[in-house]
Every structure is written in structure tokens, then in C-alpha cells.
Amino acid sequence: MNKLLIVGTVAFDAIETPFGKTDKILGGAATFIGLSASFFNVKSAIVSVVGEDFPQEYLDLLSDRDIDISGIEIVKGGKTFFWSGRYHNDLNSRDTLVTELNVLADFQPKVPVEYKDSDVVMLGNLHPMVQISVLDQMTAKPKLVVLDTMNFWMDCALAELHEVMKRVDVITINDEEARQLSGEYSLVKAAAKIHTMGPKYVVIKKGEHGALLFQGKEIFFAPALPLEEVFDPTGAGDTFAGGFSGFIAQSENISFGNMKNAIIYGSNLASFCVEKFGTERMLDLEKEEVYDRLKQFRELTQFDIELE
Amino acid sequence: MNKLLIVGTVAFDAIETPFGKTDKILGGAATFIGLSASFFNVKSAIVSVVGEDFPQEYLDLLSDRDIDISGIEIVKGGKTFFWSGRYHNDLNSRDTLVTELNVLADFQPKVPVEYKDSDVVMLGNLHPMVQISVLDQMTAKPKLVVLDTMNFWMDCALAELHEVMKRVDVITINDEEARQLSGEYSLVKAAAKIHTMGPKYVVIKKGEHGALLFQGKEIFFAPALPLEEVFDPTGAGDTFAGGFSGFIAQSENISFGNMKNAIIYGSNLASFCVEKFGTERMLDLEKEEVYDRLKQFRELTQFDIELE
Structure with missing residues (x-):
């Protein structure tokens, strides 16, 4: 079985939407990536850090899905990273209410020995220096490295972001971030510029409007x-990124054709994630549901026009 | 050959975009619909009204494409409908600078006898009473009636809009209009509500984010x-609507599968329209280019996942 290494936050989230609000619940990029990737036949591990306040039951939820959590450091006396946000009525935008870095502030990722030769590395959204540190610990060149990042690092760690971008195969960012990073409004032009920064594949996420995959002139x-x-x-x-990287790790095929399938799987899994608060829906999701929804994606997009 | 009847404005537009501005050029919903539909093997006619100031060369551009213009009334001493707008930098929104209804204010559409039994009727954006008047003149029930409309009529002629909606098979509106018309934010819920107002098929246009076709639970x-x-x-x-209705009129197949092809053709033709000012690109467009772009649409959307 192929190995997928995931680095990212494991955290507490408190969320307000027009439909209700939660107390501190299980969240974090690596959590969502890990749960999503667990739908594929891969050996996966999470590299992260939590505080002593992090419930064992949350860690158990991850190990129950055969995710190796030996790379999740528990800092004695430390407090877990906490994020709280409130979504606007359209759910397309949100305000961050609280960001407490806590143990994340001094996070030094330690890749478990067994995962230093992972086939696929999924770098979840974190400081670019942490992402670089993970790549530096790999003893064999991964078949594919996927980078997720956000506008925050473009604002305050752009040089480091450029460093890590040179070392990855795929970048996933949203449309506004692609525009900020490239200085181009057109996403086609933005992707072309981002290609020159390193990543051979550029995935631009547009939320409810879907996702674009670029490789040179192919879209x-x-x-x-x-x-x-x-x-x-x-x-x-993150669920999208987990579906994408999990499927690639399982299939071990990094052709453009297979990347297409990977982003369909990413969209598929993300469509479940948003149906309930936090990780709730991902935790009760069955493989059959994922396959059924794949059929829906087919019906939604496949057509058959005969050319004259 | 099947007959397509088009009703809508034939007008002057003056446009400002970040790339430049035009004087009064050829515009109007029926113009764009007609040019777009002319790529299909259909007999088409436009019902509209212009003033004496409308250049013969513009009318010739339409007849040169085998569009029957006998239903375009020329009002002696009248002035042609004029619209002027300025697009914002992102091109997704615009301000209307001038709207001069002129001859459109008293427009009484007259359907040419030969087109009173048209197979497909495309009701371009106009006052719903004008659209109803066209339907009232039909001597045979069309195989398909397509309605385009806009938020303006929802604000000031909602009852009449509901009347015409009861008599059409397909409605095409944009996402914000679908939300306004239905009172639902979710486009899935909005389409379901709009179905109950009459149209069996609901097409929601999202501009650069594509278009959704709904028929009951099918999307x-x-x-x-x-x-x-x-x-x-x-x-x-309008070019999208022309591609949609032109393709349906040509193929004479109103299955959901063929509607899919029709909205692919609509998107295809619309993607050319935006490449130059006004009708410029549609006037120099070759059929071969449309077929080539169809291949691009295939590559853009078609995938092949084997289910386990």
C-alpha cells in the first residue's frame, strides 16, 4: 500500500453559521485532510502538534480510521491551536473571531521514520518554513508533493512561500489567492504565472463554483x-485536498488524466463535508455514498455531442 | 428546416470596459440571439423594432446570415433603443449609464405569418406583455418556448412575468435573478420553486462560473x-440563449440529454462573444472554430473514473 504523509493543524474550531453555532469541536487542516484521504486504500500519517487539553477521543477518531498519529506531538502543559469564525449569510465569506496559535507557535514537525519515504506528501496550510522542514526530512524523493497555502502567508512570509513552491508538484489555492500571488486577474494567466514559480500543476479552488486544474495549456x-x-x-x-492527495496516493498515477479524477474525488468528498458542522459528516460517511455521488458528478458534467 | 422565432431588442449599445470604449454600435438581445443561432441549420426570424436612424448595413448583417428581418419594424421618424454601460475592472458588474427606450416604448410585436408556426420560440429579454403578445400570435403550439428575462421585470412587472412564465418550457436567468424570483439562496431550492411557476426546465446562468440546467431532480x-x-x-x-435555442431548433429533440448539449453549445458560443467588443467576434466567427472549441469543452469537463 502506498504511503501518504500529511502535515497540518489538528485543532479546536468554534463555528457560527446562519444555522447555528458550536462550542470547541474537532478541526484543523490535517484532520480534514486525513479523514478525507482515509476513504482510499493508503497508509497515511499525520504530522502535527496539539496541547495537553486535546481529548484522547479526538485522537482515537483518527487512529480508528487507520491514520498513524505517532507524528502528532502532544505538548505537556500546552494548549491546542484554536480558531473561531463566523460565516456571513451567503456562507461564501467569514470573519475570523479568534486565532490562538498556542502550541502551533513553536511547532517543529517530526516526520515518523516509517513515513520518510512516503509516496505522496500533502503539505496542509501552515507556515512555509514548517512545510519546508517536512520536505527536508524526507529520505526519498516523493512521487508527488502537494502544497496548500493561503493569503496570510503571501502577506507575511512570501519569500518562504516561494521557497517551498519551488519544491512542490501541485499547489492548491483559491481564486483570490491565485490572483494575489500572480498579480493577474484572469485565472488562466494567474495559473501560467504560478507555473513559473515551481508547481507543474495548479489547482484553483472556487468554492461553490468548483475547481480548475491547470497543467501548461491543459485545463x-x-x-x-x-x-x-x-x-x-x-x-x-482541506477535505478537497485530502480527496485529491488520497486518490493520487492510492492510484500512484500522476498523469493529467488521473489528476482529473483526483479533483473529481476532491470535489466529491468536499460536497459531503459541508453538509454538517465540522467533521461530523465526514465521520459518518460511508464509501457507498461516495460512489453514489460519483455517479451524480458524471450526470452533472458528462455530455455526448456528435461533431458533424 | 425547422423554424426559430426570436423576439427581442435590436439596438445601439455604447460600451466602456477597462480595455476601451465604443461609440454607438450594433447591439440588442435579438441581435446577439440571432447571430448565435445562425450557426445552426435553422430558418430564423427576428421580431423587433428600430428607428429610422438604424443603419441599413446593420440590418444587412442580419439578412446576410439568412435571418428573416421582415418582422423588424422600422418606425418612421423614430429613434432606436439605446443602451450604454460601463463595466467595472473585474468585468463581472457594470453600471448602466444611459437607457433610452425610444421606439421600444410603444413596441407592438408583429410575428410574420410564415413564423406563426415556428418550432422553437426564443423570447429575448423584454417586457413580459410583449413576450405574451408574441405567444398569442402563434397559430400552432411551438415544440419549445424559451424565456429570457431580468430583475428589472421582477421589480416592475412581476405579475405579468408570472403570466408569461406559465406559458414557457424553459427559463434562462442569472443566479441573482433566480434568487430574487424564488426568495431562495440555494440555487437548487431556487430552481425547484421556479419549476412550480411554470418552466419545466430552468437554466441558471452564472457568467464566468458557467450555467446550470435543472429539470426536476436532474441537474x-x-x-x-x-x-x-x-x-x-x-x-x-443572449449569445448563450441563441446557441441554446438554435441548437434545439436544429436538432428538434427536447430530451434532457439534448438540453445538455444545447447548454454546452450556448456556453461555447458565449465564450467567443466576450472576446471582442459587441457583436464583432460573432460576425467573424467560423463554424470550424465552434467545433474546435467543442473539443476544448470536452477536454475541460470529461473524465473517466472506474467505479470499484
Whole structure:
């Protein structure tokens, strides 16, 4: 079985949406990536850090899905990273209410020996220096390195972000971030510029408007599944990245054709994530549901026009 | 050959985009619909009204494409409908600078006898009473009636809009209009409500984010082609409607599967429209280019995942 190494936050989230609010619940990029990737036949491990306040039951939820958690450091007396946000009525934008870095402030990732030769490395959104440190610990060149990042690092760690970008194969960012990073409004032009910064594949996430995959002149588009109700978008981007990297790790095929399938799987899994608060839906999700929804994605996008 | 009847404005537009501005040029919903539909093997006619100031060369551009213009009334001493708008930097929004109804204010549409039994009727954006008047003149029930409308009529002629909606098969509106008309934020819920108002098929246009086709529980999505540069979005929605209705009229097949093809053709033709100012690109467009772009749409959307 191929190995997938995931680095990212394991955290507490408190979320307010028009539909309700939560106390501190399980969150974090690596959590969503790990849960999403666990739907594929891969050996996966999370590298992260939590405080002593982090419940064992949350860690158990991850190990129960065969995710190796030996790389999740528990800092004695430390407090877990906490994020709180409030979504606007359209659920497309949100205000951050609280960000407490806590143990994340001094996070030194330690890749478990067994995962130093992982086939796929999924670098979840974190300081670029932490992402670089993970790559530095690899003893064999991974078949694919996927980078997720955000506008925050473009604002305050741009040089380091450029360093890590030179060392990855795929970058996943949202449309506004692609525009900020490239200085181009057109996403086609933005992707072309981002290619020159390192990543051979550029995935631009547009939330409810789907995701674009670029490799040079080739473009593929995966829609988001139109849903009756989006309940909580938290973690959707990470779930997308988990589906993408989990599928690639399982299939071990990094052709453009297979990347297309990977972003369809990413969109598929993300469409479940938003149906309930936090990780709730991902925790009760069955493989059969994922396959059924794949059929929906087919019906949604496949057509058959005969050319004259 | 099947007959397509088009009703809508034939007008002067003056457009400002970040890339430049035009004087009064050829515009109007029926113009864009007609030019777009002319790529299909259909007999088409436009019902509209212009003033004596409308240049013969503009009318010739339409007849040169085998569009029957006998239903375009020329009002002696009248002035042609004029619209002027300025697009914002992102080209997704615009301000209307001038709207001079002129001869449109008293427009009484007259359907040419030969087109009173048209197979497909495309009701371009106009006062709902004008649209109803066209339907009242039909001597045979059309196989398909397509309605385009806009938020303006929801604000000031809602009852009449509901009347015409009861008599059409397909409605095409944009996402914000669908939300306004239905009172639902979710487009899935909005489409379901709009179904109950009459149209069996609901097409929701999302501009650069593509278009959704709903029939009951069935959903199809056509992306907009990602372009390096959008030059002028004027007429893109009408060009989409022209491609949609022109293809349906040609193929005479109103199954959901064929509707999918129709909205792919609509997106295809619209992707050309935005490449130059006004009708410029549609006037120099070759059929071969449309077929080539169809291949691009395939590559953009088609995937092949084997289910386990």
C-alpha cells in the first residue's frame, strides 16, 4: 500500500453559521485532510502538534480510521491551536473571531521514520518554513508533493512561500489567492504565472463554483455539486485536498488524466463535508455514498455531442 | 428546416470596459440571439423594432446570415433603443449609464405569418406583455418556448412575468435573478420553486462560473470556458440563449440529454462573444472554430473514473 504523509493543524474550531453555532469541536487542516484521504486504500500519517487539553477521543477518531498519529506531538502543559469564525449569510465569506496559535507557535514537525519515504506528501496550510522542514526530512524523493497555502502567508512570509513552491508538484489555492500571488486577474494567466514559480500543476479552488486544474495549456474543471443547503463550509478546502492527495496516493498515477479524477474525488468528498458542522459528516460517511455521488458528478458534467 | 422565432431588442449599445470604449454600435438581445443561432441549420426570424436612424448595413448583417428581418419594424421618424454601460475592472458588474427606450416604448410585436408556426420560440429579454403578445400570435403550439428575462421585470412587472412564465418550457436567468424570483439562496431550492411557476426546465446562468440546467431532480452543469482575457461581456447571455435555442431548433429533440448539449453549445458560443467588443467576434466567427472549441469543452469537463 502506498504511503501518504500529511502535515497540518489538528485543532479546536468554534463555528457560527446562519444555522447555528458550536462550542470547541474537532478541526484543523490535517484532520480534514486525513479523514478525507482515509476513504482510499493508503497508509497515511499525520504530522502535527496539539496541547495537553486535546481529548484522547479526538485522537482515537483518527487512529480508528487507520491514520498513524505517532507524528502528532502532544505538548505537556500546552494548549491546542484554536480558531473561531463566523460565516456571513451567503456562507461564501467569514470573519475570523479568534486565532490562538498556542502550541502551533513553536511547532517543529517530526516526520515518523516509517513515513520518510512516503509516496505522496500533502503539505496542509501552515507556515512555509514548517512545510519546508517536512520536505527536508524526507529520505526519498516523493512521487508527488502537494502544497496548500493561503493569503496570510503571501502577506507575511512570501519569500518562504516561494521557497517551498519551488519544491512542490501541485499547489492548491483559491481564486483570490491565485490572483494575489500572480498579480493577474484572469485565472488562466494567474495559473501560467504560478507555473513559473515551481508547481507543474495548479489547482484553483472556487468554492461553490468548483475547481480548475491547470497543467501548461491543459485545463480541467470540476464543478462543486449543487446542494440544497450548505451547512458549514469549514474544512471543505482541506477535505478537497485530502480527496485529491488520497486518490493520487492510492492510484500512484500522476498523469493529467488521473489528476482529473483526483479533483473529481476532491470535489466529491468536499460536497459531503459541508453538509454538517465540522467533521461530523465526514465521520459518518460511508464509501457507498461516495460512489453514489460519483455517479451524480458524471450526470452533472458528462455530455455526448456528435461533431458533424 | 425547422423554424426559430426570436423576439427581442435590436439596438445601439455604447460600451466602456477597462480595455476601451465604443461609440454607438450594433447591439440588442435579438441581435446577439440571432447571430448565435445562425450557426445552426435553422430558418430564423427576428421580431423587433428600430428607428429610422438604424443603419441599413446593420440590418444587412442580419439578412446576410439568412435571418428573416421582415418582422423588424422600422418606425418612421423614430429613434432606436439605446443602451450604454460601463463595466467595472473585474468585468463581472457594470453600471448602466444611459437607457433610452425610444421606439421600444410603444413596441407592438408583429410575428410574420410564415413564423406563426415556428418550432422553437426564443423570447429575448423584454417586457413580459410583449413576450405574451408574441405567444398569442402563434397559430400552432411551438415544440419549445424559451424565456429570457431580468430583475428589472421582477421589480416592475412581476405579475405579468408570472403570466408569461406559465406559458414557457424553459427559463434562462442569472443566479441573482433566480434568487430574487424564488426568495431562495440555494440555487437548487431556487430552481425547484421556479419549476412550480411554470418552466419545466430552468437554466441558471452564472457568467464566468458557467450555467446550470435543472429539470426536476436532474441537474447538468456547463462551465464557462476559462479565457485568458474577457474583453466585453455584453451580449454573452443572449449569445448563450441563441446557441441554446438554435441548437434545439436544429436538432428538434427536447430530451434532457439534448438540453445538455444545447447548454454546452450556448456556453461555447458565449465564450467567443466576450472576446471582442459587441457583436464583432460573432460576425467573424467560423463554424470550424465552434467545433474546435467543442473539443476544448470536452477536454475541460470529461473524465473517466472506474467505479470499484
